[in-house]
Amino acid sequence: MKLGTKADEPIGKVVTDGNGRKPTRTPRFFSLNLLGRNVEPSNSGKERQIGAGGTTPNNQQQHNAERSTPWLMSAFEAAGNWAFLHVNFLKQWVVGAAAEDAIKQAQKLNEKGSSAIICCLGEHIKEKAVVDEMMQEYRRLLPMLGSEIRAGRIHTETSIAIRPSPFGSDVVDSTVVDARAYSKTNMEELVKLAKENGVLVWMDMEGSHFTDYTLEVYKELQAKYGNVGIALQANLVRTADDMRSLMTAPELTQNRAYVRLVKGIYKETVNAYEAWNENHKNFSDLIGIAFKESDAGFKVAVGTHHAGHMLEALELSKDYPKEKFEIQTLMGVRDDLTDLLRSNGYAVTVYVPYGKKAFAYSVRRMMRSPEKMSTMLPMVVSIFKAAYKILYGSEPVGVPTDMDSSELKSKERELRTYLNGTAQ
Ligand SMILES: Cc1cc2nc3c(=O)[nH]c(=O)nc-3n(C[C@H](O)[C@H](O)[C@H](O)COP(=O)(O)OP(=O)(O)OC[C@H]3O[C@@H](n4cnc5c(N)ncnc54)[C@H](O)[C@@H]3O)c2cc1C
Numbered sequence: 540m541k542l543g544t545k546a547d548e549p550i551g552k553v554v555t556d557g558n559g560r561k562p563t564r565t566p567r568f569f570s571l572n573l574l575g576r577n578v579e580p581s582n583s584g585k586e587r588q589i590g591a592g593g594t595t596p597n598n599q600q601q602h603n604a605e606r607s608t609p610w611l612m613s614a615f616e617a618a619g620n621w622a623f624l625h626v627n628f629l630k631q632w633v634v635g636a637a638a639e640d641a642i643k644q645a646q647k648l649n650e651k652g653s654s655a656i657i658c659c660l661g662e663h664i665k666e667k668a669v670v671d672e673m674m675q676e677y678r679r680l681l682p683m684l685g686s687e688i689r690a691g692r693i694h695t696e697t698s699i700a701i702r703p704s705p706f707g708s709d710v711v712d713s714t715v716v717d718a719r720a721y722s723k724t725n726m727e728e729l730v731k732l733a734k735e736n737g738v739l740v741w742m743d744m745e746g747s748h749f750t751d752y753t754l755e756v757y758k759e760l761q762a763k764y765g766n767v768g769i770a771l772q773a774n775l776v777r778t779a780d781d782m783r784s785l786m787t788a789p790e791l792t793q794n795r796a797y798v799r800l801v802k803g804i805y806k807e808t809v810n811a812y813e814a815w816n817e818n819h820k821n822f823s824d825l826i827g828i829a830f831k832e833s834d835a836g837f838k839v840a841v842g843t844h845h846a847g848h849m850l851e852a853l854e855l856s857k858d859y860p861k862e863k864f865e866i867q868t869l870m871g872v873r874d875d876l877t878d879l880l881r882s883n884g885y886a887v888t889v890y891v892p893y894g895k896k897a898f899a900y901s902v903r904r905m906m907r908s909p910e911k912m913s914t915m916l917p918m919v920v921s922i923f924k925a926a927y928k929i930l931y932g933s934e935p936v937g938v939p940t941d942m943d944s945s946e947l948k949s950k951e952r953e954l955r956t957y958l959n960g961t962a963q
Pocket of ligand 1: 745772845907
């Protein structure tokens with residue numbers, strides 16, 4: 540299986556040159572590549588990612604980087620993929636290479652009292668054959684989940700995550716006339732299959748040029764099947780309006796909307812809260828809107844590792860139906876807070892990525908985790924950073940410079956005190 544990586548990361552192997560030809564790799568690029576100079580600047584600048592996932596190149600950068608990746612770097616990437624899947628010290632963010640690993644993890648989480656959102660790593664896939672592989676992967680995963688659910692070995696609340704770009708919205712292929720229509724058809728097939736197998740589907744949100752499209756597809760699929768949730772991002776100015784319109788959308792009066800609020804991982808420059816602290820503030824406002832302006836039919840998930848937002852959500856959810864609210868976290872990121880919330884009776888769902896392309900996703904997680912980095916030799920961290928830059932065209936972003944870590948720590952203390960006083 541040669542799948543790319545997940546949404547908040549670069550894809551794996553590119554793809555074609557637009558005429559269906561495989562790009563050639565010549566030794567000419569070798570030395571330039573090691574210096575990281577052959578990566579051309581972005582055309583649109585629209586899709587670098589920020590926040591927890593670090594920076595991800597846009598499609599063009601990625602295409603260029605992939606096209607010129609020398610064999611040595613490919614070998615390094617392969618070794619990195621292997622290391623982040625197999626070496627104990629490094630394998631905390633991606634559960635394994637295969638769907639079976641994710642299912643086992645979902646069972647483990649269920650035993651502890653949490654549900655899982657299972658996601659096969661991959662994004663911005665341009666080659667139709669690779670999209671087909673991704674579809675095949677989910678066509679295999681969903682019946683497996685269904686049989687585990689029917690056998691009572693897994694929660695019925697188990698979900699999968701999908702998004703447009705691994706399922707065809709970026710495909711360049713002479714047989715695909717309208718890539719977005721193709722992607723929608725693929726996503727609908729998966730939502731339908733998920734429904735038949737008792738599985739929920741989360742539509743992750745990608746860069747802002749996908750927002751309208753994703754919302755449109757979401758409304759249609761949720762109205763028709765009723766098993767779909769959608770992520771909305773606090774870094775976009777439009778999100779408050781988008782959320783309000785989902786609360787009252789006429790097509791969603793029967794099957795109500797289910798929204799996951801997140802900060803947003805893609806670098807946005809238009810109508811966006813670019814600074815981390817502005818995004819942070821808007822995230823708080825959105826949590827307020829979700830609980831105060833909705834009626835009880837609207838389901839809210841708050842996807843964060845920030846104790847302050849957790850606290851705000853817990854406090855506001857006190858008067859909200861318990862089954863309509865949950866916190867969501869990424870596997871391996873602040874598992875301590877996930878455990879703490881769960882042990883205090885709160886619903887916490889964990890996003891569980893799997894797939895062979897573990898390197899890029901894991902490096903970005905690592906760079907956002909100062910505790911983890913402090914346990915590593917600086918030289919090892921530098922090697923990972925440099926390799927990432929050469930492979931994907933930009934450095935993974937570290938902890939945002941305007942994030943107030945003393946405020947974060949004080950919020951964590953507050954959260955612990957709050958939970959001590961309000962155990963469910
Ligand atoms: C379940 C889930 C689903 C998501 N889905 C989407 C999506 O569909 N679209 C989208 O754009 N974004 C998505 N995101 C990412 C999200 O937008 C944020 O970028 C990310 O969660 C960081 O914001 P925060 O509030 O968690 O943490 P911050 O407030 O940025 O940081 C709080 C603390 O958590 C640590 N931390 C935060 N993130 C990470 C990380 N990745 N690795 C290591 N440590 C970290 C920080 O270092 C800090 O200590 C999702 C996040 C989650 C939890």
